[in-house]
Amino acid sequence: MDYQRRFVEAIERLKREQRYRSFANLERDAARFPLALWRPAGEEDAPREITVWCSNDYLGMGGHPEVIEASVAAARAHGAGAGGTRNISGTHHPIVTLERELADLHRKEAALVFTSGWISNLAGISTIASLLPDCLILSDALNHNSMIEGVRRSGCEKKIWRHNDVAHLEELLAAEPVERAKLIVFESLYSMDGDFAPVAEIVALAKRYGAMTYIDEVHAVGMYGPRGGGVAERDGQMDEIDVIEGTLAKGFGGLGGYIAGSAALIDAVRSYAPQFIFTSTLPPSVAAAASTAVRLLKASSAERERHQTMARMVKHALRAAGLPVHDNPSHIVPVIVGDAAKCRAASDLLLNRHGIYIQPINYPTVAKGTERLRITPTPRHNEAQVAALVEALVDVWRTLDLPFQEATIVPLRRPGAEAAQCVYPEMKKAAE
């Protein structure tokens, strides 16, 4: 057996299909986020300053001085690691505090922290469903890979409902006896198109047909709701949802994932999920940073408001320049390229020629023909950076002969120009 040949061939397959991923070697600058240093491959000692436009540290909380301070202080006080699994000496005070903070955020009896959001979905969905006799899982067609893996691992029967189609969900629910255990799993905000789930309608169906609800709020926690509790909080549905899953790695800027729910449910997952039991705990520094970010965002909406303003500003500016922005009501700004090779080329051009980093999103993350650049404005981007982004994208669109949506290109402010010259009222408002 030529083992190495197999791996080389596997990689060649991906390259042929334009699915091979290459990573940008970045050094984020906490104080100057979204600026970072980028080291082009093979040029290890020649870093270039670039602007990151695709970070999932949506609010820039990873660079918040109080969050950093909490992390450093906890590392100094308690050391670099947790020292074990939760059961074997790894249950440290900062992680217990974090779980209380998260339960409070979602107004649930309890919460359980995992090493990532991916693991929390795998563990949460599979454990909950497998503890229910003959459970049927009803899963939205566009659910994240971690949820699909959770459904698979549960070993339960599953039915997929068409994305955000509550009529289809109802059809599937109505076909089952009311007394059969059912778990509806869905996301509150789908991060590739940026569309919201009809949370209240799904909750209403769950109640009518006796189902449990499990919501992934990964792209919403910290960012929606008066205290950052997510879309369910914003929509007044948080108390109606049985299980809320979130990450500490996106809006909260750190690392880790969690579920929140009733005391009995959390205790059961704690006691049965191998993904929780047999792995070491997140270190105190990570837990303390997350607690601080959650606490800050419970008390302040300034970051959320500025985040939404920046997202609206970017969408508006891109549309004005005739760039094909996919319309949605959230903070996600997808710009459709529709071709894998050109999407990769657009991303490379942005980085090499313009110092702007936006990762290409290709199949299988999105459907073929809908390849895109996914832009994530943060409260820490400024108006000059928005103007530079639009100019760079227009140049890339022209270079690659990509289609514009309208012929006219509205002139944009140049970096460094006076705020008064701003052509977009929202930009003016957001300029600080």
Ligand SMILES: *Cc1c(COP(=O)(O)O)cnc(C)c1O
């Ligand atoms: C990123 C993501 C996760 C995984 O969260 P991590 O903390 O990054 O592991 C789960 N669900 C969705 C919808 C995601 O986009």
